[in-house]
Structure formats: C-alpha cells, structure tokens
Amino acid sequence: MITVDEALERLFALVKPLDTEEVPLIDAAGRVLARDVTAMRDQPPFAASAMDGYAVRGAEVAPGAIFAVIGEAAAGHAYDGAVDPGQTVRIFTGAPLPKGADRVIIQEDVAREGDRITLGQSPESNDNVRPAGCDFRKGQTMTAPRRLRPADIALLASMNIPFVPVRRKPQVALISTGDELVMPGETPGPDQIIASNTFGLKALLEDHGARARVLPIARDTIRSLETAFDLAQGADLIVTIGGASVGDHDLVGRVAGDLGMDRAFYTVAMRPGKPLMAGRMGDAAMIGLPGNPVSAMVCGHVFVVPMISAMLGLGATPAPRHTARLAAPLPANGPREHYMRARITPRGILAEDRQDSSLLSILAHAEALLVRPVRDPARAAGDQVEYLPL
Amino acid sequence: MITVDEALERLFALVKPLDTEEVPLIDAAGRVLARDVTAMRDQPPFAASAMDGYAVRGAEVAPGAIFAVIGEAAAGHAYDGAVDPGQTVRIFTGAPLPKGADRVIIQEDVAREGDRITLGQSPESNDNVRPAGCDFRKGQTMTAPRRLRPADIALLASMNIPFVPVRRKPQVALISTGDELVMPGETPGPDQIIASNTFGLKALLEDHGARARVLPIARDTIRSLETAFDLAQGADLIVTIGGASVGDHDLVGRVAGDLGMDRAFYTVAMRPGKPLMAGRMGDAAMIGLPGNPVSAMVCGHVFVVPMISAMLGLGATPAPRHTARLAAPLPANGPREHYMRARITPRGILAEDRQDSSLLSILAHAEALLVRPVRDPARAAGDQVEYLPL
Structure with missing residues (x-):
C-alpha cells in the first residue's frame, strides 16, 4: 500500500501543463x-472627478467663496480650457479634471445662480478627485x-x-466499464444498474476547468474495451471506472497494457477507493478508478481534480483542505486515510452515520469529505479536523 | 434613503420563478x-456483493468449513440457481447474491482447490452484502x-x-452607458476609459446560473439608449450600468420611462453603490446600477445575484453570509451599510486599506466583502463579522 500523497506524486508525474491559447x-x-x-494604460488615464459638482482651485475654497462658471466637463467630454483663479467648471462623475483645478466641490455644497456659484458655510474637506493611475499604471x-x-x-x-x-482546457474521456451497466433512460436487466459515475465525474471535472466526454459503456470483453480506448483518442486524460483492480473480471488493465500503456497498479491506503491504475498511453495520461459510485467520486476529488489543476498550470498540489471543529466525537481511524462523507452544521462538521462506498444518496447530501489521517486517534467534539468541501 | 434589505424586497417584487424546461x-x-x-427503481435493485469472494449461507460459516463451488456470479451476470447447504458460488463485487446465500467470504479468507474452498481460521465477521434498496428505494x-x-x-x-x-436560465441583457466608454480592444480617446462592468457582471451572473449578453455601449443620447433597450428584447432582466442617478447627464431613467418603464429611484444606505433604479419594462425586470466599477460589481453581488436566484426558484433571500474574526480593528461605521473589500488571512478577515469605489485592482485581489452594518461601532481584532465570499 502507498499513501495518498505518494499516489498523487506518481499521478502528477504523468501530466504537465498544457499549451496556451x-x-x-x-x-x-x-x-x-x-x-x-x-x-x-493608466487607470484612470487622467485625474477624474469622483462626484457631480464644481471643479475649482483648492486654495480658493472658503465658506461663502464665489466662482464664475466658465464651462462644463462630463464623462467622455473634457473641458478644453483651464480653470483660472475665481473660475469653476461644472463637472460630472468620471469627467477629466480641467487644467488648473485640483478639487471638486460636491453640488450639495453649492448655491448656483446663473453662471455664478457660492460655496456653503462648511464645504467638505474631501478633494473628490481620483488621481491618474490610482487604480493601476x-x-x-x-x-x-x-x-x-x-x-x-x-x-x-x-x-x-x-x-x-x-491554458487549453484538458480534454478528458470518461469510460465506465462493466456488463452490469446501462445508460440512464435505458431499461436495465434484472442484474443490471445504471451507469452514474461518468455523469458525476463529468460535472465535477468540468467544474474544475476540464472538458469531459462520456464515452459509451465498455463491456467486459477485450473487443469492447479496445473500442472504448479507440474512441478516447485525442483526450489528454483517459479515466476508466471499474475493472481497475486485479480480480478475475478486471480486464481494463490487461487491454490497456496490450495497447501500449506503461501501467502500474496502486493499492492506496485510503477509504473509500483503494485500487488505482495509472500510466501513459500515447499522448494521454490514464487513470483507472474503482467502480463503486462513492469511491469513484471521492477519487475524482482527491486524484483527478488535482491532475486537472496541474494540467492547467496551477501547480501539482493536493486538493486544498479547510478546517472545522468536530460536532461529535469520532472513533480512532485505522491504517487507511478515511474520507468520510460529512455535513457542515452550526455546531461543527458532522460525519454521516452510514459510510458505505455504494451510497450515492449520502454523498449527494454531504457537504464535505472529512479527512481522517492514517491511525488518527479517537477525536472529541470540538477537535479541529480537515476536510475537502464538496 | 432605504436599507439594503428594503431595496432587496422591492427588487424581489419585480421577479418571479421562471418556467421549467x-x-x-x-x-x-x-x-x-x-x-x-x-x-x-431500488438501488441496488438486488442484494449485491460488496467484495470479491464466495457467497455462502452465513449459518454455515466456521473456521475451516468446506464448501463445494457450484458456479459463478459476476456484476451483470447473476447465478441462476440457489446455494444449498455445503455449497458456495464464486462471486464478484456488484454481482447479485444468489438465492440461499446471505454472506460473502472475501477471497483473502479462503483457500481454493479445484471446486472446493476451505475457510481460514478466522473469517471476518462482516457479511459483505449490500441489501437491496440500501442506497435508495x-x-x-x-x-x-x-x-x-x-x-x-x-x-x-x-x-x-x-x-x-x-428552471429556464434567466436571460440577462447588460447595457453599459456613457460617452466615456469604449470596448476592450478599441483605442480610447484622451478622455475615455474601457467598459469593464458588463464583462465582470456577465461572468458573475453566469456563475450563478444566468445567461448574459453584453450589448453595445449606449451613448448619452436618447436615440442610442432607445436602440440599446430595443436590442435587450427577449431578456428576463435588463441591467443598465451608469446613468442611473438623477444628475444632469443621467438619461437612462428618462428614456426607460418613455419606453413604458414603471420606474423608481432608490437611494440605498450602502457603500459603495448608493443610487439604484428599478422597475418593469414589458416582460422584463430592469435594474440600473451605478457606473463606478466596484459599485457595479458590489451591487451585482448584493442585488442582482439574489434576483437571479429568485428567478431560478431558489427563494427570495439575500446573498448568504459567512462569519469570520477580524484580523485588525476597524473604526465605527456611518449611516450606510459598508461592503468593504477584504482578504481572508490566517489571522482572520482583513479589510483592504484603500476602499475607493473606482479601484478594480483592489476588488480583483479581494476575497470577500466584509459587511459593516449601519452605525456599527468600532470593532477590535478578534471580533466576529459577516462577509460575502467573492
């Protein structure tokens, strides 16, 4: 068994930042x-009025001071002349400050009569001017x-x-495998279920900047798997779901190997989602996820999303974790890192009672994957823990 | 002046949940x-094996017990017969449990020789069976x-x-107004700037489930504004930016009124983004935002996103707030609710030094809008405050 971090290191070695468009x-x-x-350019490209008012020479501002209105400046329409002593220009928000002026008296502080304004008894001290380049240069x-x-x-x-x-969007091909699967909308046989992993993973990976294609379900035959890999051509990343362990019915690794994949199997010390297959096949990276619905989605969060981020040039780092206080105690954890489905409550983070990796209904209502480190001791309510938000 | 909550109530009155598709x-x-x-359907639709192993009658499990292998069950391929006493069926993860069997012994606990298996000395107690309907019924x-x-x-x-x-996606038409604006990629005149609000708002509203169109910039003429409103036809929500207050150069309200909008101006007790115009024009709701870049984006978060959520049937509620501890003290707030650009640091939430509503560079680096209630007293580092995440 290898740790989650070791598995991630090996996965990151399979990808690199994509080209730019x-x-x-x-x-x-x-x-x-x-x-x-x-x-x-500078922003603003000129000193601009921050208010509707009158542009004046600041040194002349005094209670009751009188100015002659000589023109107007609006956003997009500068006043071409200069403001000389005793003069003012009617100005609106966003307009360039006329030459000579360095302060704007807001209109509420002014009495206007014809072409003359008189300042009030206590004009506010703000200059109401945005200097050129004050946002950026x-x-x-x-x-x-x-x-x-x-x-x-x-x-x-x-x-x-x-x-x-x-960065170009990583193109992902999603292949679910197994004779037990049918697509949503089909009528399953008595021993069949509906393929759900590819749908959930497409939504997840596209949320994180990939473009994902759901390929037809591959049956448990060499021919069907070969066809699926053929349809995946052009992808930067091929994700298979199911058939990735080393059991009798797990053909995916064999077929991928026959197609030239330099593959490795990893038993990762984690729950859920232990078995992982990974390698490179031609121009694509490939990762094989376990088939249990919750395992596949958790591995999506823990492994595939960070691979996507690495391909997007965001660096080869694990999914960022948040911290929260436990709402209820938890027993000691075993030898595998446990990603528990959990909810965020006003009292803290609360692990769901049922953690079986087949329970999509629990995952859909969860808001977080509460991370229990390997051999984490029993924890009390109020202890700080880490989680991945869902 | 009305409060932010009062303004939101009036805006919610202009929209309703859209139809379904x-x-x-x-x-x-x-x-x-x-x-x-x-x-x-039930999920799983049948009792299924959770592991690769051997299906047996649980009552017969004992250290060293021997069973005859009578067949195989794989995912998608049920074993048709029944498991009688002394018998077992080789079974793989996801396969239906054969009749008679109620427990799966994992393969690691079994020694197989030909068609006979012998259990180990301490078979694990788990039944490794997922009951029918355990995920959902x-x-x-x-x-x-x-x-x-x-x-x-x-x-x-x-x-x-x-x-x-x-819910159908709300169609939003975004109109920026002003002679000072040119589109990105154009060469601005000496008194012009680049239109940025419509681009930022489109990204924001589409993040929240709308489909937004950026319309050509409307000039400060009646004819140009009429053309813009004409191009907005078919929208569920028309958002204008700039020209929404009652200053001399603010034509938007007048033209919208002439086109039949039953409009209202609100001076909202908030910073940034005081003036707001709102009403209904034909089949569309309309909201006029202030033209300062940061004001427009803050009003997008505080007013427009909640309107989009209401149109999506998610309820008429303000943008959800988070809480955090202050990293540094803050002076008392005035008579307007203040949405301060802030960053989330390890020590808590930290308001930016520069809060002028023209500073997009500050907004782009901010991670939160720290909300100061009306007349909030001075706050110390460590005090709990509310914020909107950006």
Whole structure:
C-alpha cells in the first residue's frame, strides 16, 4: 500500500501543463491565465472627478467663496480650457479634471445662480478627485497562473486586454466499464444498474476547468474495451471506472497494457477507493478508478481534480483542505486515510452515520469529505479536523 | 434613503420563478431542479456483493468449513440457481447474491482447490452484502429546488432520470452607458476609459446560473439608449450600468420611462453603490446600477445575484453570509451599510486599506466583502463579522 500523497506524486508525474491559447475576454471567465498580462494604460488615464459638482482651485475654497462658471466637463467630454483663479467648471462623475483645478466641490455644497456659484458655510474637506493611475499604471501586470474570477475579468477589460492567454482546457474521456451497466433512460436487466459515475465525474471535472466526454459503456470483453480506448483518442486524460483492480473480471488493465500503456497498479491506503491504475498511453495520461459510485467520486476529488489543476498550470498540489471543529466525537481511524462523507452544521462538521462506498444518496447530501489521517486517534467534539468541501 | 434589505424586497417584487424546461441529464450540472423527481427503481435493485469472494449461507460459516463451488456470479451476470447447504458460488463485487446465500467470504479468507474452498481460521465477521434498496428505494425523491452538484448528477443517473426538470436560465441583457466608454480592444480617446462592468457582471451572473449578453455601449443620447433597450428584447432582466442617478447627464431613467418603464429611484444606505433604479419594462425586470466599477460589481453581488436566484426558484433571500474574526480593528461605521473589500488571512478577515469605489485592482485581489452594518461601532481584532465570499 502507498499513501495518498505518494499516489498523487506518481499521478502528477504523468501530466504537465498544457499549451496556451488566446480566447476573447468575454469567454475567459473561469479559465486559467497562462502568462502575465500587462496593462496597456493608466487607470484612470487622467485625474477624474469622483462626484457631480464644481471643479475649482483648492486654495480658493472658503465658506461663502464665489466662482464664475466658465464651462462644463462630463464623462467622455473634457473641458478644453483651464480653470483660472475665481473660475469653476461644472463637472460630472468620471469627467477629466480641467487644467488648473485640483478639487471638486460636491453640488450639495453649492448655491448656483446663473453662471455664478457660492460655496456653503462648511464645504467638505474631501478633494473628490481620483488621481491618474490610482487604480493601476501602464505596465502593471496580472500574474499567471490565476483562475480568472468575475472581478479579474472586469480588471482585464479595464486594462484593455481583449484577448487573454489561457491554458487549453484538458480534454478528458470518461469510460465506465462493466456488463452490469446501462445508460440512464435505458431499461436495465434484472442484474443490471445504471451507469452514474461518468455523469458525476463529468460535472465535477468540468467544474474544475476540464472538458469531459462520456464515452459509451465498455463491456467486459477485450473487443469492447479496445473500442472504448479507440474512441478516447485525442483526450489528454483517459479515466476508466471499474475493472481497475486485479480480480478475475478486471480486464481494463490487461487491454490497456496490450495497447501500449506503461501501467502500474496502486493499492492506496485510503477509504473509500483503494485500487488505482495509472500510466501513459500515447499522448494521454490514464487513470483507472474503482467502480463503486462513492469511491469513484471521492477519487475524482482527491486524484483527478488535482491532475486537472496541474494540467492547467496551477501547480501539482493536493486538493486544498479547510478546517472545522468536530460536532461529535469520532472513533480512532485505522491504517487507511478515511474520507468520510460529512455535513457542515452550526455546531461543527458532522460525519454521516452510514459510510458505505455504494451510497450515492449520502454523498449527494454531504457537504464535505472529512479527512481522517492514517491511525488518527479517537477525536472529541470540538477537535479541529480537515476536510475537502464538496 | 432605504436599507439594503428594503431595496432587496422591492427588487424581489419585480421577479418571479421562471418556467421549467427538461434538459438531458448530461447538461443538468449547475442547473436548478424545478420539481421533485422520483427514483424509478431500488438501488441496488438486488442484494449485491460488496467484495470479491464466495457467497455462502452465513449459518454455515466456521473456521475451516468446506464448501463445494457450484458456479459463478459476476456484476451483470447473476447465478441462476440457489446455494444449498455445503455449497458456495464464486462471486464478484456488484454481482447479485444468489438465492440461499446471505454472506460473502472475501477471497483473502479462503483457500481454493479445484471446486472446493476451505475457510481460514478466522473469517471476518462482516457479511459483505449490500441489501437491496440500501442506497435508495423506488419512489424516493430528490426534492426541488436544488442547485445540482456533481454528486446530485450521479445520484439522478443512478435513479434512472435521463431528463431533468430545471428552471429556464434567466436571460440577462447588460447595457453599459456613457460617452466615456469604449470596448476592450478599441483605442480610447484622451478622455475615455474601457467598459469593464458588463464583462465582470456577465461572468458573475453566469456563475450563478444566468445567461448574459453584453450589448453595445449606449451613448448619452436618447436615440442610442432607445436602440440599446430595443436590442435587450427577449431578456428576463435588463441591467443598465451608469446613468442611473438623477444628475444632469443621467438619461437612462428618462428614456426607460418613455419606453413604458414603471420606474423608481432608490437611494440605498450602502457603500459603495448608493443610487439604484428599478422597475418593469414589458416582460422584463430592469435594474440600473451605478457606473463606478466596484459599485457595479458590489451591487451585482448584493442585488442582482439574489434576483437571479429568485428567478431560478431558489427563494427570495439575500446573498448568504459567512462569519469570520477580524484580523485588525476597524473604526465605527456611518449611516450606510459598508461592503468593504477584504482578504481572508490566517489571522482572520482583513479589510483592504484603500476602499475607493473606482479601484478594480483592489476588488480583483479581494476575497470577500466584509459587511459593516449601519452605525456599527468600532470593532477590535478578534471580533466576529459577516462577509460575502467573492
């Protein structure tokens, strides 16, 4: 048996960051920035008014001071002249501050009569000016790698970056194997069940930046598995589910080996999801997950999502863990790292009573995988533990 | 001035849950379940082996007991006969348990010679059987509303639900207004800036289940605004950015009113993002956001995302808040609810030093909006506060 971290190291050795492509900014949300991008301009490009009001020379501001209104500046429409002593320009939010002016008196502090304004008795002290470049300067960078969030997209727009260099999305082919499986919508025979893992894994991996294809179910025959691997061509990562251990009915490893996969079997010290197969087949990395629904999804979180992140250039690191207090005590853990389905309650994190790896209904209601380290001693309510959010 | 909660109430009054559509399960991830769905079958549909091993009558298990192997059961291939006393069936994980058998001895506990097996000296006590229906029963429901996560998709597959009733995605039209704006990739004039709000809001609203279109920038003319509203036709929600207050250059409200919008202006007691316009125009709800980049994005989080959630049938509730400890003290807050850009540090949540509503670079690096209630007193490091995650 190897540890989860050792298994991850071997999986990371199978993948590397994918190449870069340029996508329009409008399509860049959620993508991973592949190289630093540089602002094309200062923002704001000029000193700008932060309010609707009157632009004046700050030194002249005094209670009751009077100014002659000589023009107007609006956003997108600068006032071309200069503000001389005793003068003011009507100004609106976002407009460039006219030459000579260095302060904006908000309109609420002003009485206007014709082309003359009189300041109130206590004009506020704020200058209401945004200096040029106060948000960012030309040449300032957004640094890669970075998964682009909505505010990043807004910032890239503001930097005038119409096309964004991002990592290509990892293409994943998902193959479930087994004579017992039929697709949703089909009528299963009396000894059959519905294929669910590929559907759940597609949703999971696409949430993390992959593009996943669900291939037809491979039957427990050499021919059927060969066809499935053939259909997987073009993928960066092939994920098989089921048939990955070394039992009599587990053909996947044999067929993959015959097709040139330099493969390895790992018995990982974890619950659920012990057996794992991994290797490279041509241009693709391959990972074989156990067939139990919960095992497959947990291995998706623990192994496949970090592989996707590594392919996206985000680094070869385990899935980030959070911490929480236990809502109830837990018995000592055995020799395998245990990923317990759990809920986050106001009293803390609470492991579900039923942890069998066949129970998708429990997984669907869980909010976290509570991680019990190998040989973790019994824990009391209130103890701090780590978890992966679901 | 009205409170944020009062503004939200008025906005919720403008929208209602959208109609339902059926989508293929493979496309249902992230969508919102619109009505309860019912399992079409028990899972597992039969008592199944949880391990590779030998199916026996449990009462006969004893150290060194001997059984005759009469057949084999694999996943998808049941053994048709019954297991009589003294008999066993070779069985693999997921296979239906043959009649008569009620326990599976794992292969590691068995010595096999020809068609005979001998149990070891201490066979484990587990029966290694998954009872029929232990995951879920036929008729069991997944209850709506529910935003479908990866494990839900797997569970729906397992329930044999090939098409899923979900809420239609709210169609949002995003209109930025102002003569000062140009699109990313264009060359701005000396008094112009790049439109960024529509790009950031599209990413934000699509993250929350909407489909958003960025319309061409509307200029500060009646004709240009009329064209923009015309292009917005078919939207469930029209979002304008900029020109929503009552200043001299704010035409949006006037044009929307002329086009039949029953509008209201709200001065909301919040920072940033004070002025808000809202109403209904034909079949669409409309909301006008302030033009400052950070104000627009904060109002997107505080007002527009909850409107989208309401349209998706998830209820009319404010954006959910988290709690954290302050990493550093904060001065007393004024008469407006303040959404401070903040980072989550190991020591707690830390408000950024610079909070001006024009600073997109600060927003892009922030991880949270720290919420200061109206007239919140000064707070010390370690005090518990609420925040919206970004």
